[in-house]
Amino acid sequence: xxxxxxGKAAAAVAGLVLxxxxxxxxxxxxxxxxxxRTLFTQQDAVQALDLVTGKGFQIGTATGIISGTTFVEFQFxxxxxxxxxxxxxxxxxxxxITDIDGDQIFFDNNGTGSFHLGVPGFxxxxxxxxxxxxYVVTGATGKYQSWTVGSTYRYxxxxxxxxxxPDRLGNVYVEISRDKRHR
Numbered sequence: 273x274x275x276x277x278x279g280k281a282a283a284a285v286a287g288l289v290l291x292x293x294x295x296x297x298x299x300x301x302x303x304x305x306x307x308x309r310t311l312f313t314q315q316d317a318v319q320a321l322d323l324v325t326g327k328g329f330q331i332g333t334a335t336g337i338i339s340g341t342t343f344v345e346f347q348f349x350x351x352x353x354x355x356x357x358x359x360x361x362x363x364x365x366x367x368x369i370t371d372i373d374g375d376q377i378f379f380d381n382n383g384t385g386s387f388h389l390g391v392p393g394f395x396x397x398x399x400x401x402x403x404x405x406x407y408v409v410t411g412a413t414g415k416y417q418s419w420t421v422g423s424t425y426r427y428x429x430x431x432x433x434x435x436x437x438p439d440r441l442g443n444v445y446v447e448i449s450r451d452k453r454h455r
Contacts, residue, residue, distance in 0.1 A: 311425060312336025314369075314446035316344060318433070321441060326350075326361075330444055338416070340371035344381065344444075351384060357391040358401065360384070367407065375414030379407040381427070390435060400431040400442060407448050425450055 316332030326348035334342050346365040365381035383405015390399035407425045425448050433442035 310336065310447050310449050312338045312448050314342050314429075314444070314448065316342055316444045316446070318431070318441040318443060326363075332444070334369045336448075338369050338371065338377060340369050343368045343370075346381075348385075348387065354389065357389045357394040357396065359387045359389055361387045363403070363405075371415075373414060375412070375416055377412040377416040377419060378410045380410050381405060381407050383427075385429075385431075387431075390433070398435040398442065399433045403429040403431060 312334050313336055314332060314334045316330035318328060318330045321328035326346075328346055330342075330344045330346065332342045334340055344365050344367050346363055348361045348363050351360040351362045362384050363382065367379040367381050368376055369379075370376045383403055385403035386401040388394070388396035388399055388401045390396075405427060407427055409419045409421050409423045411421060412419050427446055427448040429444055429446040431442065431444045434440050
């Protein structure tokens with residue numbers, strides 16, 4: 273009888289541990305404690321980049337609480353001299369996301385980053401690098417009109433261009449999150 277109770281207790285403890293691990297994994301996947309809950313992600317392909325002016329554009333898709341096609345006009349501006357193969361940059365971007373119903377939401381996307389120049393012999397292969405900044409709502413149509421103009425969301429991204437051939441453009445992956453200070 274005692275062994276049966278111990279077996280049941282051990283099974284209950286194992287079940288609770290498994291449940292706790294499952295909840296922890298699910299939470300970790302939906303929220304990065306340092307960064308906040310991801311509202312939507314964006315995956316874009318760079319279509320044009322003028323290395324002289326830093327201007328270009330990218331297109332792709334967004335998924336999450338906003339899902340649809342994306343269009344981003346960007347301009348990278350050097351923010352200091354290169355350190356090794358890394359050029360510090362700042363940027364001002366305009367973002368349009370259009371969903372399947374034709375409703376649109378518009379953002380100003382501004383921030384800073386580290387742009388690896390793709391110099392042979394350095395560890396980073398290709399060019400690009402991490403970016404951080406904010407998405408600020410500037411307007412919307414349809415169902416997105418309830419998003420308050422001026423609402424600010426943090427984001428982080430990675431832009432990469434392949435190492436060879438050098439004239440090929442790359443892609444951008446972006447995670448937009450609700451900044452806990454802006455809830």
